[in-house]
């Protein structure tokens with residue numbers, strides 16, 4: 234094991250040195266990258282002996298030598314990305330292919346001038362000081378080898394900044410597309426979202442793959458909401474079935490800030506979604522919604538950590554999984570309530586629907602409470618389709634297969650209803666129930682609040 | 683229309699129905715009464731095709747067709763409708779979607795054209811009036827959080843939409859206040875026709891004042907031990923079930939000899 238780790242750290246160290254020669258970043262950032270690389274080299278890849286990685290085996294990542302993904306040799310055109318878009322064809326978006334910005338596919342003009350929407354590579358060159366107060370300040374890499382690796386290596390990514398008091402109504406879509414291919418490559422997309430005091434923004438990140446080939450996406454997103462800032466964040470995993478996806482989201486919110494996150498995993502071979510949310514202003518409000526669909530032999534690990542670091546904050550985690558075939562779902566929800574975080578109200582729900590005898594779920598709440606006046610509830614369920622519900626539907630004439638689809642849909646419907654962007658919601662319905670009758674849209678139309 | 687012959691059914695290895703015989707002709711209303719646990723709901727569920735119950739013997743013919751070999755959805759499409767004693771809650775599916783799916787599934791099975799959203803809405807409005815139900819209930823998840831009475835009304839609404847040939851009402855009267863009872867009974871009566879038959883399971887004469895049956899049967903311990911006209915219900919109300927239970931015990935003893 235140690236041998237594998239060492240060998241592969243060496244590969245990344247060599248790769249880092251090679252890149253260092255070709256690209257020069259701002260002077261303040263280079264030491265950060267170096268430190269990150271050092272941390273990665275020291276830790277190597279985690280194994281299932283790490284408590285935090287007990288159910289997810291990343292040995293294939295450690296074992297494989299991934300080259301840095303290059304801007305694609307084959308140009309990607311609009312038709313290739315169209316299946317991953319939603320809403321109007323000309324809605325605001327930044328498109329990255331294999332971790333590199335593609336201006337020809339991006340439309341950065343739809344947002345008001347007050348909002349900064351740019352790619353990190355360019356900003357690091359032209360105006361690095363705009364990034365300095367925030368970039369890599371939240372997603373700590375000391376104990377997080379994948380965040381360390383991303384920090385050391387990321388080439389590009391999206392930067393979204395909304396100034397004080399401004400409400401950006403247009404949702405911003407960031408597409409990270411991997412072309413995949415014959416040999417294993419890795420990209421390290423990086424996203425930074427800053428909503429200043431009392432501002433508001435909605436961002437959708439889509440991770441998608443055109444071909445498999447065992448490519449690896451190692452993404453990091455940092456989200457900062459200032460006092461009374463509002464951020465709605467969607468993260469859509471539509472990676473190829475033959476792909477690895479490791480994604481870390483780090484959110485930070487000020488007093489009375491509101492952060493809502495939606496983690497939707499519909500693709501990927503092996504996926505690990507980490508969300509680490511810190512509420513360090515009084516009266517903050519946090520929603521972590523999630524839906525994961527396991528098909529084939531897909532492995533999906535959602536690893537959440539919510540930290541209540543200030544009093545009077547509310548957090549709600551609501552994750553639902555549908556697992557078919559021989560897929561494997563993992564849910565870990567750690568809630569940490571700091572000593573001074575009195576009047577914390579934290580709620581965690583994880584519900585799983587197993588549709589096959591070979592599908593599997595591991596779900597684990599972890600509470601660490603150091604304050605005494607708090608309300609923390611958690612609940613996890615693993616269930617199957619209810620026979621009584623099946624019979625009720627069938628007794629009204631609905632055929633078995635449709636009844637089953639309907640109940641699966643019903644299970645997912647609340648998660649979908651929580652998606653506030655209408656075209657995205659509709660796109661999701663189509664994606665989740667392809668082949669199913671288009672009428673299904675009606676369910677949602679008149680569905681639960 | 684319906685012919686039940688020597689029907690035996692088990693649940694979890696226990697024999698609950700122990701030789702039920704019953705013939706129901708088109709246009710007739712039959713009432714089945716009997717003490718708690720005697721097997722009334724079991725009979726209703728078996729007729730609707732609930733696979734939790736295992737039929738071990740006997741046959742059931744619907745218009746000459748072997749009902750027992752049909753899937754529940756096919757039975758529904760052939761015109762069997764069961765109003766559940768305990769309607770099932772289905773979170774996440776709205777009532778209107780559910781009803782439309784049900785109706786169109788049945789129509790598809792029968793080779794009829796499906797109703798589009800507009801026509802469906804028109805029909806549903808009219809049927810809602812029949813059971814005096816608030817249409818807001820249809821925008822909520824099926825039966826979820828409904829009061830007992832609302833659930834029962836919802837069953838009758840479904841019946842009114844699906845227009846079955848054989849309707850089985852399993853204690854539709856329980857949990858209804860007197861006004862709701864009248865409304866539900868009116869709804870049922872309006873569906874009475876020479877082509878339709880009904881089996882009404884109840885404990886109370888109260889309902890039978892509104893839905894007047896042609897025949898009354900008493901089910902005890904998995905068998906029909908007594909049948910008669912509507913006056914039998916009155917007699918039962920007066921004398922209680924012990925009266926027929928004693929008789930049936932005597933009959934069983936006699937049979938065992």
Ligand SMILES: Nc1ncnc2c1ncn2[C@@H]1O[C@H](COP(=O)(O)OP(=O)(O)OP(=O)(O)O)[C@@H](O)[C@H]1O
Nearest residue numbers: 693694696698717718719720721722723724725767
């Ligand atoms: N799943 C089951 N497992 C074991 N026994 C069962 C099961 N379902 C029903 N029974 C038993 O079968 C018997 C008949 O039940 P059934 O519901 O048919 O009675 P019923 O006549 O409808 O009674 P009620 O008037 O209370 O509605 C009861 O003794 C009941 O406990």
Ligand SMILES: [Mg+2]
Nearest residue numbers: 722723724767
């Ligand atoms: Mg009963």
